[in-house]
Amino acid sequence: MSLIASTGFAEAGNALARPNSGDGTPSARLNSGDGFASARRMADAIRFLALDAIAKAEDGHPGAPLGGAELATALFTRHFKCNPADPAWFDRDRFVLSNGHGSMLIYAVLHLAGYAGMPMEEIRRFRELGAHTHGHPERDVALGIEVTTGPLGQGIANAVGMAVAEAFLSATYGPELVDHRTYAVVGDGCLMEGIAHEVISLAGHLKLGKLTFLWDDNRMTDDGGTHFAISEDVRARFRIAGWQVIDADGHDVEAVSAALILAHQDPRPTMIACTTVLGKGLPRLEGKRGAHGGRVFPEDVVEARAAAGWTHGPFEVPQDVAAAWQAGTGERNRPSYEAWQARVAALPADKRAEFERLVRGELPAGVLSALSAHAEALAAAAPAQSSNQSTADIVDLLAGLVPELLPGAPDLEGPTNCKRGLDAFTAENPAGRYIHYGIREHAMGSMMNGMVAHGGVLPLGATYLVFSDYMRPSLRMSALMELPVITLYSHDSIGIGKNGPTHQPVEFLASLRAMPNMAVFRPADAVETAECWQLALARRDGPSSIICSRQALPAQRSDAGENRSARGAYVLRAAEGGPRRVTLIATGSEVDVAVKARDLLQAEGIPTAVVSMPCWEIFGEQDEAYVWEVLGPGTVRVAVEAAVKLGWERWIGADGAFVGMNSFGASGPADELFRHFGITPAAVGDAARARL
Template sequence: MQKEIMSNTLKILCADMVQKANSGHPGAPMGLSDIAVVLSHHLHLNPQDSSWLNRDRLVFSGGHCSALVYSLLHLWGFDVSLEDLKQFRQLGSKTPGHPEFGHTHGVEITTGPLGQGVANAVGFAMASKYAQRILGENVISHFVYCLCGDGDLEEGISYEACSLAGHHQLSNLILIYDSNKITIEGGTEIALSENIARRFEAQGFDVFECDGHNFDSIDLAIKSAKESCKPALIIAHTVIGKNAVGVEGSHKTHGAPLGAEVVAASKEFMGFEKDQAFVIAQEVKSAFEASIAKGMSECEKWKKSLSQEVQSKIAELQNPDFSQVQYPAFKQGDKVATRVSNGEILNAIARSYSGLVGGSADLGPSNNTLLKNEGDFPKGRNLHFGVREHAMGAICNGIANYGLFLPYCATFFVFSDYMAPSVRVASIMKTQVMYVWTHDSIGVGEDGATHQPIEQLSHFRAMPNLLVFRPADANENIACMQVALEMKAPSAFVLSRQNLEVLSPVSKDQVQKGAYVILESENPDVILLATGSEVNLALKGAEMLKNQGKSVRVVSMPCMELFSQQDQAYQDSILSNRNKTIAIEASRGMEWYRYAKVVIGMDSFGASGKGDDLFVFFKISVEEIVKKAQEI
């Protein structure tokens, strides 16, 4: 009876929150409340030490279950008050429409776009498995739970992530599938007919089923999943909007308030006063706190059990000293692709910091992302994601939020489009993930337009909190990496396939300001502004213009976002006159008009041909620079 009262309290709290906000999703929270009560008795959490490393991780992939998330956090004793529940979805509240990491105490990761949370959970589980290997099974022994729905499993990202989870036999991963057979448009049969159980069995999961409203059935399924040697899927057969009188089981409960009459009738049906809102009996609050009290006790035992060696290792992973990195030396005048120099830089960091982990979407030899002599996951630090860009990005978000590792992931820049949703979520969270995106322009050459990124730079530069670095050469690449390592934010490295001439060394301080003068002229007739491979073109153009009697300043801008953060005085010292500035970049480059009167870039997609020929064909050349400079 106590569990039923606990569950009904959750249902009413969620209904009240959505009703007061006149916005939100009551159906899934009410349908999952019985599972949430049972899960409370299995979770090892500590609200007083929410960053405890060996805590269980709980991910709500369906961010529309936020009312349930916040209700649970309040009842468990996290820093979410009853007043916070009353401010659900209001501006400035701790309880936004979808859970946000770093905003609400106890939320492990930002979810919202369906399927992301499933892949995040796989990332948590992978990080946990590797942490267990290097720290010991007595130190890391927790589970990762993920609640997901039909929408999550329909999104392709979940298929990719679960395929990898099954391949690695992540026995610490438990997915709980809220199988209520309802979508926004109606019953799932309008668009979904596959056998989910067989799908997951084929991917290497153990599959269990339960009545999602029978406490004993739920408990047995969770216990069985915890004993499995494989990742587990629990198919919980539930009813959306459970106990919502008159609309139980209807898609109408998914994304809109139930209405005052339905809420009142539902309260009466469950034994509550129909005209009272946000009521939590003291015995219910105490029951929820007691359900996770064992986690608090386990946390204290865990802390006392740690050896000095393990404590030191954890401290080293969580507080890296990147000043000790011995970066490679690159000789001025040599020709080195920035994808190649970046690979050497990653290996230098890995030798100094054991928390660097990462890999590529089956493009390691091309992206140059293999960590030498480090082995493959789960025994080593090299992650082989397979051709799974969607999941790769979200998995790295989970690895980063786990709290021990700095992850990187790589693909061709044109395929970064597949990663955009997870990069966006990382940027919202300001989570430190490094993206290595190679083959950055028409310099890709013969593969043609489908493999030549044109608009991607503009897209990612428009994304708040994301630092996009496009280094001009190997030495600038080092400085970009030094800056990125110090930033608590995601960073993208957009790198060349073709060899680029190594220029003179550049300092971290110069790159930290986003742009700097690489060739000075005090009172320039023309300012040439460029990034990446086009910096060398700008320098050659400046030499030709100098021979024609023009004074030219050349500016390298490896990170537009950092430059935009500088004060106006610094910006003016670099780009003193927009009307005299020409921006050069092998991309669509609409954002350059903020700084330049003329932009030499791409007005179309690319073509198939030799890279050098393509630069000439699309007029991204020394000759075009000279021509445009003469017209200013």
């Protein structure tokens, strides 16, 4: 076991007991040749699986899996809690490979640990179309992959979200049911990204003691040495944010293992700075810039085998290594797995049912029907209120029905109003349910991905629509991972008024609609808001954006028996006095503009229908007959939305008109802005008449 003398193994004041790993792993038998694989051979098994796969694929990133082979061996074979035979075990530790380009590291680990979804055939098919060994890891819990990673910084934030979920569930349901750790392997790139600082700061503030980062400190990035772009003291950066920081030789399994034990003993989150060599064991590229993602040729692999004394063939795991990996993973964890199963089985029936509901990610019975009842009450009361307020009321309702609901906002608790009656989630009160993210939208987005990926909790993020751009890389990952993450976006248009164009979304509806698998809801009144929430909560395979106004919206609906938003769009007001000649299509606050324009046109004897279209994505999935029944073939179609036109041609056709924005907004009172930009009933009427 070697320690790094220059930096010290542990931080000052943290006396280093020479730890015994205490888990029966034969750590003393290093290179012992007694038939049980040494730690070095266990790590080399990762190394050569990675090299063989990358060489065969003629593509991939060798640097990270080779540099991380020992730290992964230390973590997975001595500490990580999992059951390869039950990858979805709820109380498993969570692992995130934040530097996802090193995907062969996790694939090799999963194979060696015996995950059924990662047979050698998958390793051989690395980066082939249809294989599970994608270029970057893609979430598949059945395989043992918790989150999709690759865009740097996302994985770190996912891990912080997972640790929040664990802390809340452990505090709420007890450590006998939930008591596990979250680990992330992070690279220099992950740490340079701004989102990293957001979550490092917040994780330290929240004292997420079961969170451990293993920093692959190899001092190299794609451009070359890290000296090109950074000179800050990364270790100090963690310390001042409230983390424990430990140095370890990242190529010494014993040292990393000892550091992990210290991590487990400290109430703070821990960052283990693992000093490594990029591409360790690949003689031609080792420690060089080219090791990051450079091509590995067959002769490189031959040379690496010779250097390591690795006499086994390509894609061959020697029996002693396989046995040691299985002993260190599934076998080591069997007692704790069985004990947990027994504890769950011993729960009183009602508690067990409740816990199993959480694990399955299902809503409590009655939530959707409570929303129906809420909608009916709103239909009768017909409140004129902002859809932000309508949503806040729903969050308040849900908070009483869904104990795992965790609302939160990036320092917009007041304007989004989703905290009512909830305690804050804090270091001192991890059973608190409202998360103050601070002014860190990106952290919120990616932490919610981690929370939903973890399971057992239902986070709800709330912010202004313009700030969704700050979260956009996280939103993309929600959609790509098919995670049902719900975000409330208020302040959705020029209707916010005087704060001006920096805070007035105009392009955001289009940019969110552009994202595959993102459901974008923009309700027109309180009833539609309840309907959209029902749809978002029922959605299990992708994120939902619920887009709300700051300004009050008049009630449009006095009916609520049927969720009319469930088909994406519907005829809100039918044409009267003859066959429909004009169809006005609108969303959100502009539905009222359309309704008033219809009044003008009907008064002139022009039979006009108004279509409310709260969700394009759902409407686009309806059968053609329904779509045309709504859109009114042969009628003049005019769309009204206080946003850019992009995409509206789909619904209004080549001859239709659009009344909306074609520029950024301006600073001024909301009503003046709607007139200034020509989004008025009169303008809609004019557009329709011009086409009759």
